[in-house]
Amino acid sequence: MSIKNRFIVFGALFCSLVALPATAATFEVPRSFEIMYVDLESSSQFGDDFKVDVGEGIHQIVVRFNKLLRSGGDTESYQSEPIVLDLKFEKNTYLRLKAPYISTKKQAESNVNKPQFSIIDDMSGNEVSYHQQMLPAKSGLQNTRDYVAEIEHLMAKNPSNFNTHSTASDSPVPAPVIMDDDVALPMMKFWYNRSDEATRKEMRIWIADNMYKPSVANIQLEMSKFWFNKANKEEKKAFQVWIVQ
Template identity: 25%
Template sequence: MKLTVLVPALAGLLFAGSALANTQVEVTTPYVAQLIDGKPINPALLDKTSSFPLTAGNHQLVIAFEGNYSSRNEIKLVTAEPLVINFTAADNQKLVLDYKKPRNETEAKQFIKDQKVTLKDKVSGQTVTSEQFVMPKVEGFQLTRDYQQELINMDKAFNQPKSVAVSSAAVIAAASAPVQVAPSKAQSNPEALTQLQNWYNKADTETRKAFQIWVIQQQ
């Protein structure tokens, strides 16, 4: 008798567990996922598509435009400040970014002025309502950026800590203030430095050259 009751109960638990993350969001180049629900993403350098499982409910996706339109003779990189997308996902959705993908450097530079992106269900084709904003630009050379901390300072983070209270004036001042990074700063964050080195080692020759030029231009 106990076994008869236990089997359906276990089956119900297994079904519930399989339904916890039956929704996913797909991010394709030139966009790269930076944060999902406040947690940093470490995408493989050469992946063209990254899919991330989600549960039904509220989510926050932070993506960055990293367009590479280089040729053998010329390096052309187009980047933009991260785009934050707040949305609510339903069960069994396959969400994708819908936008007019730039074909060249000129179109990319025009596109990042507004970053007109919508979130759509790949199966139904319906647009998912979302709230979007572009993160403020941080001046000065940045080896790495803590996007989650920046969002917390702006009072716009996923699961925003209640103890954090920052005025809008302070946020604007902090975002516009130049940031100077001392040479020894990288050593204070060995994990970030190791991650950067791993990505660099995995990159091909052209990508390494592009990165080197970008670093020089930021100095």
Template identity: 20%
Template structure:
């Protein structure tokens, strides 16, 4: 009986050890995580907590984030924002935190943010190896689809690209060719964008598009 109890305890500890093997990142309120492994990030922590936690699986991970330092100016708060930064790294069973610069004032931050120097480091302060790049887009920045842009970046094979990140699945409306059409797993980003813009078009444009396709 004693042997059985010991054996069960050992198995339970082994299962528990496997279950908690993960990578956690402490996210301060100045960091906005936009995408994590091709998904909307789920952060744990209190609603008004200054630091939240992002939990990721062991192995290769990719996140997209911005650094948003803020400064109190009288009764107002001035918020700045960096370019979206792609970070790809490989870690297991590790707790990480951001190493970020502290700026003297708003002007100092505005001057240095374009060349932001940052790091991901372990809890003992050791910086880990990270492949990083910026996700840049010319023109209007409002309403950007960061998830779709990042999928396209990975497809092109940028400096911080990963090959395992899947594109966003999109389903065509049932009215197209009068039959439901669902994207297959092998579809590429170009097709996804075609579906996206079809859904965005008005009914007249959709009809012209269908007439064009039926001519082929």
């Protein structure tokens, strides 16, 4: 089954298992950017192209620079590669992507290659910490690209350990990738890294005894369980080794 089809199956199954967390925070971008995905789901399920509401915790949000400039009677489009952001949202926070105003072709072309921005806590006015990765450029028609699959492979090759609940000494190390087309292991790692310590503990107990009824209920735990059940024997063993390192 292709990666895309796996996610279609996963989407239908997950929606039947658990409801989305209650809204706790908001993320907004200026009109020179767009929000593409939130935790690998289309942003339209959370808000719109410029503002999304999410639950408290760590989320992966994919954005890109996307600017239209008029020159005479023509309109030119400038678009960067997708940028994968890992952000932590506290309860009732409002994070805003802040970028310079773009008015010239030179500025737009520069941002296509290297978008300039910072992320601000709207309440305090302070910059917040985050982790970012950018998809590599590809030639050809962009509307035929499977961005979700590309993001999965990027995470598998360059996993993010962004987790402000943990110190560098107790954060899990990157999981070994068995092969590029094996999705379950990097996805287990992805959701485990986005879990708090209580959720990680419940996941470890459940792995040891899959009849155990976890005392927490959140998207991170359900996704970790989903991908563990999808994994083969070697992937499960690799994941169990990784979480105790």
